[in-house]
Amino acid sequence: MDLKQEAILRRLDRVIVQYGEAREENEIEFGIDVGMIISQLEIYDQVWFIRHMPKEGKHSQEAKKLVRAIITRLEEIPDGGAECFPFETIDEFKQKYLSG
Secondary structure, three states, X not given: OOOOHHHHHHXXXXXXXXXXXXXXXXXXXXXXXXXXXXXXXXXXXXXXXHHHOOOOOOOOHHHHHHXXXXXXXXXXXXXXXXXXXOHHHHHHHXXXXXXX
């Protein structure tokens, strides 16, 4: 598995293209596929955190940069009426990686 930032974003782009707009009918599958990308992001963060051991915060600067790029892409998904996705995912990212 390639854990480079570009590879993770490329996988996310493929998922977004595959599902198109966020609709109630594809919300679960979309969420599962994005969940796998989130798992890759967490591993990416751990690797960078261990390499650089930042004094402030629990996440690497590299992961925060990647999260911002992921959020941007998720915010651009056309809203076809999904109730939760990607809005909850975006809020979780902001809370976990970008607040504080």
